[in-house]
Amino acid sequence: SQKIEQNSEALNIQEGKTATLTCNYTNYSPAYLQWYRQDPGRGPVFLLLIRENEKEKRKERLKVTFDTTLKQSLFHITASQPADSATYLCATRTLYNTDKLIFGTGTRLQVFP
Amino acid sequence: EPEVTQTPSHQVTQMGQEVILRCVPISNHLYFYWYRQILGQKVEFLVSFYNNEISEKSEIFDDQFSVERPDGSNFTLKIRSTKLEDSAMYFCASRAGQNEKLFFGSGTQLSVL
Numbered sequence: 001s002q003k004i005e006q007n008s009e010a011l012n013i014q015e016g017k018t019a020t021l022t023c024n025y026t027n028y029s030p031a032y033l034q035w036y037r038q039d040p041g042r043g044p045v046f047l048l049l050i051r052e053n054e055k056e057k058r059k060e061r062l063k064v065t066f067d068t069t070l071k072q073s074l075f076h077i078t079a080s081q082p083a084d085s086a087t088y089l090c091a092t093r094t095l096y097n098t099d100k101l102i103f104g105t106g107t108r109l110q111v112f113p
Numbered sequence: 114e115p116e117v118t119q120t121p122s123h124q125v126t127q128m129g130q131e132v133i134l135r136c137v138p139i140s141n142h143l144y145f146y147w148y149r150q151i152l153g154q155k156v157e158f159l160v161s162f163y164n165n166e167i168s169e170k171s172e173i174f175d176d177q178f179s180v181e182r183p184d185g186s187n188f189t190l191k192i193r194s195t196k197l198e199d200s201a202m203y204f205c206a207s208r209a210g211q212n213e214k215l216f217f218g219s220g221t222q223l224s225v226l
Contacts (some may be wrong), residue, residue, distance in 0.1 A: 041202075043206070043217030043219050043220050044215075046214045046215060099161045099169055102158060103155050105154070111224075
């Protein structure tokens with residue numbers, strides 16, 4: 001079945017720089033990938049969805065790419081701010097005809113002033 | 114913005130006791146979910162619910178678990194006889210018909226002693 005892999009090590013960057021987080025999937029190319037933000041003790045909050053026929057999607061300072069050859073999605077935050085510090089989760093469905101969304105372990109981002 | 118609400122925010126129970134976790138999904142949403150997250154681990158799918166019946170469930174969701182939508186607004190998760198390993202944050206989520214974006218509640222932290 002499909003598996004999602006994210007770098008479990010924390011990413012520390014300086015305010016104003018671009019943060020880049022990686023999500024790899026192991027099997028077939030999913031119809032879409034979703035990115036969520038999770039703050040400590042809170043539920044995930046949806047950020048962006050990118051479909052397999054889309055190379056790139058943007059929303060304000062956020063950008064997501066989808067590379068089916070590399071089986072990878074990259075999530076970028078430009079001009080990062082300390083308020084962007086959180087854990088970012090990648091998610092997709094296990095199969096095309098399922099309603100079950102699976103999540104990666106998430107990557108914790110720390111933006112320091 | 115509409116939100117998913119969950120009660121209680123914290124629940125402490127003795128092993129073997131029954132607990133009911135409550136959720137009010139967003140009012141016009143059609144698909145409902147329970148996820149859980151053990152401290153430091155990934156968000157795990159438990160069950161999905163559509164048209165008044167379970168559409169999918171994970172291997173975690175055994176006979177000790179049940180879900181119900183007793184009226185037009187509430188969605189509950191019952192654990193009949195809690196075990197120590199049921200201690201986790203439980204998240205309710207919902208989504209609209211054609212939109213894959215999940216809206217999560219803030220969670221119920223369940224501690225089984």
